Amino acid sequence: MGELIVIRHGQTEWSLSGRHAGRTDVPLTEAGEAQARSLAGRLARRRPVAVFSSPLSRALRTAELADLTGVKPDPDLVEWDYGGYEGLTAAQIRETSPGWDLWRDGVGPGGADRPGETLQQVAARTDAVLDRIRPLLADGDVAVVAHGHLARVLTTRWLGLNASASRLLGHPHPGTLSFLATEDGQPVIAAWNVP
Template identity: 40%
Template sequence: MTGTDRHRRIVLWRHGQTAWNIEQRFQGDTDIPLTETGVAQARRAARLLAALRPDAIIASDLRRAADTAAELATLTGLPVTHYEGLRETYAGEWQGLTHTEILARFGEQYTAWKRGEPVRRGGGELETEVADRAAPLVLAAADKLDDRGVLVVVSHGGAIRTTIGRLLDLDPVSWESLGGLSNCCWSVLGEGARGWRLMEHNAGTLPEPVLGDDV
């Protein structure tokens, strides 16, 4: 149920930096740990997000997301519930390849994906299948919040984008228009009279009030 009396927020937080991020390798659901820089990013971001006074934290069970979430859990005292369904997109043969290697071996597949066509990258999951498993977990956790509760979801760039697209009821063809998330940055969905709306995207600072006509 949504409405003007409910103002829940969902913070979708991407994990910190990994070695494969630096090398521009497609990670997918490969379990790659954080670098030292990634841990530092998580600690810095956690100090900011703790100021939002979150009520619950859920996270992917892959190490890079779980260790990012642990930094916020340490500051807030909240437990973290881990879900396999919040993992990054499984991308089959693409996983472990650099961007250049993917273009060289799977150029037509990559181009079709960028056009918004439903593509099983490397024989893996469709983006809509990622949304099918991730979005219901996020909604179920949000439904447990009180009217002004804050949920933090620690996941991965692709999984977050598909989840946002699904919660905003966007056509999957347009999900790519949301753009990516930098390491340890986040997006915020707020609840309004007509459902969820995107309040912040790829943010690294605390949300600012909207001052103007579009409140």
């Protein structure tokens, strides 16, 4: 059985400054493009049988620069809809919501184009992705190119945990790899946040 390779897109100006970039299509920085290119060698040895990506340009560009082929955009891999918190840093959010924690408190509502999502809605999307990917793992590795918070939720759901356990995983850095596998028939994290 193959492994699920979870790739966080390369650096953007917003990831560099700590701004929540959910649905805003922020491009990669030069450093982010270099991070993505550096993934190509490590991923070439794996030769995934299928590759899925968030449809946002920062993820698709990461896949392209990492020399992944046959990439299928999957709208369920887009980052959390942060609603009214889109573009804000955690410090800015805490100015009006002291003690705010994404995993406990969720997001504030935004406009009609960004209503915000609950953790349960994000988990439902990652569950749908995993349902599509699991059968493919019988043929080899599968790669997904996605975003930081979504990758954490995807991982906890892979492990069969409640999505709120996502807070226990460190935030994957831009341009890193994580490997989800099975051991004795049980889901495990084989590696996390590998530069």
